[in-house]
Amino acid sequence: MANTHVNAIVVGAGAGGGVVAKELAVHGLSVVLFERGGWPDYDAHINDELISQRTQVLGSAFGPDHRKHPRVSIQQDGSKQVVTPISGDYGHIAACVGSGTVSYGAMAWRFMPEDFKLKSTYGKVEGSTLDDWPVSYEDLEPFYEKAEWEIGVSGDDSQNPFAPPRKKPQPMPPFEYNRAGRILAEAGSRLGLHPFPIPMLRNSVPYNGRPACIRNRTCVGFACPVDGKNGTHNTVIPTAMATGNCEVRTHCQVAEVMSDASGRVTGIKYFDGEDKGQIQTSDLVIVAASATETARLLLNSKSDLFPRGLGNNYDWVGRNLQGHAYTGAVGLYDFEITDFAGPGASFGMCDFNHHHDGIVGGGMLANEFNPLPYLFSGVRPPGAKPWGREHKDFQMKNIKRMAVLQGPIQEIPNFEARVTVDPSVKDHWGIPVVAMSGSRHPIDYEHCKWLSSKAEMVLKEAGAVQTWQRVGGRGLSGGQHQAGTARMGNDPQSSVCNRYGQVHGIDNLFVADGSLCVTNGGFNPVLTIMALGYWVSDYITRNWNASKFKS
C-alpha cells in the first residue's frame, strides 16, 4: 500500500530535524520525520560504560548498529579501512530519536558574533576555504532564544563578559559549580580570567513538566534516568506529534531523495523496519541527518539532471568536513578534586575564544566531564606503562584526584577534509556508505598547542602536583561535532545551500543540521544547530502559503 503524500519529509530526528518537524507541524504542514534508529530507552543500557556514547567497545547505546552501518576511513597514504561504531575512526553520532541530544553533555553555547565572520575578522588563511557565514549572529539571535526557551537552558550569561548580546535571559538559573569547577574557577579568577557556570540544556529547576537534574555521576554518554536533560526527543518532537500533523517513522533507513525532470525533489526512497523498500512522496524534503549522513544522502541521490548528486553541481557536497579539535591539559592533585557531581563539566571561560595574536578564532575552556573507570585506564602521564602494578596503582589513587581542562577549538575549514561515498562498500541495505578522508588544516595543531598551554597554566594555579598537555588538532576531522559538508553561502559555485538552508537551484530541498555551518565555532555546536533548525523552518513557513514549494 502506498504511503499518503505529505507536505514535508524530515530526514533525521536529531537537534536540527526535531526542531524543523515541530515548527512545520505547528504551522499546519503534514510531516513525516524519518529516523534510522528507535526511541531511546534508558533502561536498556542504564549506566553501562562499555555500551555508551562515551565508548562503544561493545556497541552504541543509541545506535547505529555496528553490524549494519559500516563506513570507510581513507588514510593519509590512500589506503582504505572499513570502520564501524565500535572500531573507532567512525565519526560516530547517535542514531535514535533525539540523536546526540539524548546522551550529550548538554552544553548550550551560543556562537559569538565573530564566529560567523571569521574571514572578515582574521583575513584569508592559506590552504583553507575559510569564509564568513551568509547569516550573522544578529540574524540567528531570536532563534537561539527560541531554542533556549522551548528546549530549556540553565545559565546566566551576565556572568560571562564575552557573551554575545541577548534580548532575554536564559529561562532557568545556572547550575552551581562542582568541586573541580569551583577550585579551577577560583584559579582562573586569580589569573585574571573570567570563569562562569556553563549554560546547560539540563533543568536546574523543574521545567516544561519535567524534573530538575539530579547531578547523576554518569550523565554525558547516557540517557537521563529522570528526564532532566533536554533534547529534541523530550521537547519539540513530542510537541510535533501532539499536533496530529507529524508522524515519527523510526527504524527507517533513507536511501535516496527522488527528483523529477523539472529538477524538483518529489520525496524519498527508504527501507522500513522490515528492510522492505518504500517510497514516501512530499512537497518538501528537509535533510538533517548529520554532516556525514546528510552529505551521503545528497551524493547518493543521482539522476540525469544531477549526475553528481543533489546540490553537487560544483563538487561542494561533503567538502569542508569539520568537527572540533579537543585540546587541553590534565592536572593531578594531592587531594580529591573530583566530587562526581554530574555531569562533571561545570565551569567555562571564553577568554580564549577570539582576538589573540596569531590565532584565528580560538576556543572556550571548561572542566571535563566526570571520568569513567574504563576510559580513565587510558589516561596516564606521557611515557607511563599502560599495564601492570604501576598502572593499576595510578588508577586507584588518582581517579578522584585528576582534573582535565579542555575545549573545542575552532577548526579552520579545509576543502580536502571530506565525505564521499564508496560505491564498493555497502551497508545492510546495499546503500553505498560514507567514506571520510583528508585531514585537519595544519594551523589547527598550532592553535591547539596554544590553548593547551593556557589550560595547563590554570591547572597549575589551582595547585596541581603534576600536569601534562593533551594536544589535539591533527588527523581526520568529523566526530560528534561534525559540520560543514553542505555549507551555506551566497555563491552557488562555492557553497551548497543559500542562507536559508535551501539547496541552490532546488526550491523544495533544504538542509537543517550542522552540515550548513560554514565554520564550527569554538564551542559545542548543538544550540547553534537547533537555532538553525528554527531559522530554516521560519523561512519555510513564511513562504509556504505562497505555494512556492507545493507540488
Place this chain on the structure above:
Amino acid sequence: MSIDRRTFLLTGVAGFGSIMLMPSCVTRTTSSWQFFTDEEAACVIALCEQIVPADEHGGGATKAGVIHYIDRQLVAVFDYDQVIYQQGISALQNSCLDLHGKRFETLDFDTQYTLCTAMEEGKLPGEHWGELDQGRFFRLVISHSMQGFYGPPRHGGNKDYMSYKMMDLDFPLVVGRNHYEHLS
C-alpha cells in the same frame, strides 16, 4: 582512544559482510569455556593478571573474572578477534617453551612480567610469531583486560563491582536512585 581502535582491512565488495556476520567458526566441545580451550584459558588468565595484578588495593584480573569477559565477547561482539587470540596464545606458549621450557602460566610472576615486557616491545623470538604482530596481540589483551576489570559487571568481569570498590566509587550514582540488576 587508540587502544579501542580495531580496524578491518578492506577485502572487496563483500568483505564487510563476510567478516562481520561470520558465525563463530570454532567449536570445541571439550572446554568449560565458550571460546577458549582450558589450556588457552589458563594462559590468558595469567596474562590478564600481569596486566591488572593483585596488589595492596585488592584482587587483580583473575579474581575479577576478566577471563569470563573476554571469553564471552569472543563469541559475540569480538568474534573477529578469535584468530588473533588463538595464534597469539600459541605463539606466546611456543616462545615460553623455547626460552624457559615451560608454559606461560606455569612460570613465576616475575618471569611472566619480563616476557610481557618483551612481547610489548616485539622482542619475543620472531620465528614463533610469523605474520602476527606480538605487540598488537598484547595491546589487544590489555584493552580487553581493562574493559573486563573496569567495565560493568554485567559483561562478565569486574566481579561484585570490585574495581569500583577499589576506586572508592560509591553507589548509588545519586542518593536514592540506585538501579539494581540481575547479573547472570
